[in-house]
Amino acid sequence: MRALVTGGAGFIGSNLVDRLIADGHEVVVVDDLSSGSRDNLAQAVTSDRFRLHELDVRDPALVDLATELQPEVICHLAAQISVRKSVADPAHDASVNVEGTARVLAAAHAGHTRKVVFASSVAVYGRPSTIPVPGDAPTDPRSPYAASKLSGEIYLATFRALYGLEYTTLVLSNVYGPRQSPEGEAGVVSIFTDGLLNGVPTVVYGDGSQTRDYIYVDDVVDGFVRACGQAGDGRRFNLGTGIQTTDRRLHSLIADAAGAADKPGFAPPRLGDLPAMAVDPVPAHEGLGWQPRTDLGTGIKNTVEWARSRRRS
Ligand SMILES: NC(=O)c1ccc[n+]([C@@H]2O[C@H](COP(=O)([O-])OP(=O)(O)OC[C@H]3O[C@@H](n4cnc5c(N)ncnc54)[C@H](O)[C@@H]3O)[C@@H](O)[C@H]2O)c1
Structure with missing residues (x-):
């Protein structure tokens, strides 16, 4: 095709x-x-x-x-x-x-x-x-x-x-995953990864309980x-x-994969941010035969590894 x-x-x-x-x-x-x-x-x-x-x-x-x-x-x-x-x-x-x-x-x-x-x-x-x-x-x-x-x-x-x-x-x-830019707002995984690998302070908005579906x-x-x-x-x-993952847990997973201290700073929640989000993947399974296969831990390891290799090149 x-x-x-x-x-x-x-x-x-x-x-x-x-x-x-x-x-x-x-x-x-x-x-x-x-x-x-x-x-x-x-x-x-x-x-x-x-x-x-x-x-x-x-x-x-x-x-x-x-x-x-x-x-x-x-x-x-x-x-x-x-x-x-x-x-x-x-x-x-x-x-x-x-x-x-x-x-x-x-x-x-x-x-x-x-x-x-x-x-x-x-x-x-x-x-x-x-x-x-x-x-x-x-x-x-x-x-x-x-x-x-x-x-x-x-x-x-x-x-x-x-x-x-x-x-x-x-x-x-x-x-999230390899090639996501840490610039801008969408890629919290790439923002945390970039910060934790490069010793730049990371910030969690709110108390860390906000959830997203990665x-x-x-x-x-x-x-x-x-x-x-x-x-x-x-x-x-x-x-x-x-599956909902809190910002705080996400930070811990990335810090662990990056071998960095799990100590984010905290800032007030941003106006308009949703407290929680996740979507039901079942219709995509029924309609397209699709299902998510990569667990968050594996995906984060791959992403951190990719970011590390880019620093070396
Ligand atoms: N990344 C996410 O979590 C996410 C979530 C929901 C929806 N999306 C959607 O997925 C799509 C891809 O997102 P992404 O995260 O890869 O972003 P990205 O910014 O990496 O990719 C967008 C691409 O579109 C190109 N582009 C922008 N304006 C253009 C124009 N006028 N003409 C031609 N090219 C143009 C950019 O150069 C870039 O290569 C977008 O439509 C986005 O809205 C992404």
Whole structure:
């Protein structure tokens, strides 16, 4: 299959690219390198089944590219990913995440693409009343980022109704693993790892009892690969473990793997942070045959090992 991966130079996208190439597929990446990097594609560029187009997904040239390439599947991961930036500049967030998604869908239509697989976020659930959040939970976007991701989901359904373009939406919980940047707000695992390996003080916001559902990047990639097939058309699936891990426990696990002292500083909770989050992975098992396979301890060891090897290189 020929797959086009938007955001393929980013954390999750580049791990997906490596897996697709390893599975024998041809992969074209569209990325403007705004937060992704060529370093993430160091393995991919050694394959003659790989190509990178440095292009903004909002650029009309994307439609020409898809018309020429006719990708069977498009995995759409390119996005403005910061909730805080979306609050500071909602128009920019909408431009990348809504206009960008509309352009990707127009490109999919022009390129006779069979299916689009879309990366959405647990942010679309707002403050859920049930945890783990069921697959059919109501959406309640409470940030421009959540609104733009949900708009993307609505556009997918619209293009399916208009043109029969297949889609699957994957709602990702807190993804962690090699290549996640410690810059920004999303990657608490990479932030703690970076701090604990480099002797930089680490900070837990609140009393450490806030929980998140950490899912290892290889497991998320496996969800994308499964969704590229025939299963799950027209549906949204949560990709998470259903398990809540407190910030304090996460810090202990990473400190242990890094061989560092488990002594975070504490700061007041940040406005708008949810006290708890986890999503129910069972529908993804039933609909895609997917399940999380990497336990948190193993995933953290791999992540710390990767960060250590980067320090050496
Ligand atoms: N990491 C998580 O925990 C998480 C959770 C929920 C959802 N997601 C979603 O998964 C996707 C990938 O996230 P990630 O963590 O790998 O982030 P990332 O920042 O590493 O990857 C995003 C990629 O998109 C590219 N990009 C951004 N704007 C672009 C544009 N206008 N045109 C072309 N390329 C552009 C960036 O350069 C980058 O390579 C995003 O859609 C994000 O919203 C991630």
